[in-house]
Amino acid sequence: MPRRPSTYDSVVTTAALVSPLLLSVVLAVSGVAKLRAPRSSAAAFDALDVPRPFSGSVVRLGHPWLEIAVAVALLTLPGPWQLAAAVAVLVLLVAYLWLIIRALMSTDPVDCACFGAIGSDRVTRWTVLRNAWLVLLAVIGVPVAMSDTSVLGRLVQLGSEAWWLAAVAAGVVTTGLVMARPGRTEHHAEDATPTSTDGQDEYLRRPTPHVPVSLADGTTMSVRALAEKRPQLLVHVSELCGSCSATVAAVPGWREVLPEVDVRLLLRSGADSSPWASVHEPQTIHDPAGYAAVTLEMPRTPSAVLLGVDGLLAGGPVTGPDAIRAFVEDITSELEAARPSAATDSPRDRQHV
DSSP: OOOOOOHHHHHHHHHHHHHHHHHHHHHHHHHHHHHHOHHHHHHHHHHTTOOGGGOSHHHHHHHHHHHHHHHHHHHHOOHHHHHHHHHHHHHHHHHHHHHHHHHHTSSSOOBOOTTTTSSOOBOOHHHHHHHHHHHHHHHHHHHHTOSSSOHHHHHHHHOSOTTHHHHHHHHHHHHHHHHOOTTOOOOOHHHHSEEEETTEEEEOOOBOOOOEEEETTSOEEEHHHHTSSSOEEEEEEOTTOTTHHHHHHHHHHHHHHOTTSEEEEEESSOTTTOTTOOOSSSOOEEOTTOHHHHHTTOOSSSEEEEEOTTSBEEEEEEESHHHHHHHHHHHHHHHHHHSTTTTTOOTTTTTTO
């Protein structure tokens, strides 16, 4: 006579199935959120300095769909396919955790947009705790996947069990870790700068801050003083940022197409410790304390902002290599359009330079 399942067996079975169920929900939500905020999702690859083989355009576009596909596979596939999906989820989440820990160890603040536009985007110890919890769920999910029946099929077989309270508790923990925004006080430029006048989007210009910075030759001056005579395009980069190298390499070309603008690198490291430091005009700017980058609302690297000669920001900030490249192209187009008709342009037409 077969042994009747004990209460303990029921608890273990139900609790084990909670893992793939929750992971499926988290991955599906993450994938959909990334699809709804593609720019933030793409920028996360640069902010987290994802290795080049895994940060191509195809990967960036397909990443949200991969999360959704794995979430569906984890719930619906039986047998070896279910195990393969569970292992894939574990590998994916371990990779996420590694990227988050590495970003936390960086000297620069990092925003990951791990869940698109929802949840906390600043990488903190809380982010590490959240991802470690998800990895733990994935580890539990691997042995659970060694079954000939899909997760959905086994959930149906269990029926209504009082032990679903364990699932509810685990769900609350997971939701709290994913959605919480601890210490979130900063705001982003894209949330505050767009305004609308007569149905047209208009850039809301803010005062250039009086934050002191050092030039490569040791001169100290304020950020606003830099732009008293010529517009300044500040490009914030870091030697620890893998995607910054291409941006730095593009700067000489930008200087050629923008002769009216000083294109300067803004570095967190000192002039004596950075291979990118230069005393040749336009000199590099050094901001070891990070005050200028934070005040200009571009703590991430690479990012850029345009300072006008009238003491106001003329454009940006923008973040990511692609966004900076497009930003430079926009500035170039505006300057090229203004050159032949500079005498007749209105102040509004020239406000961005």
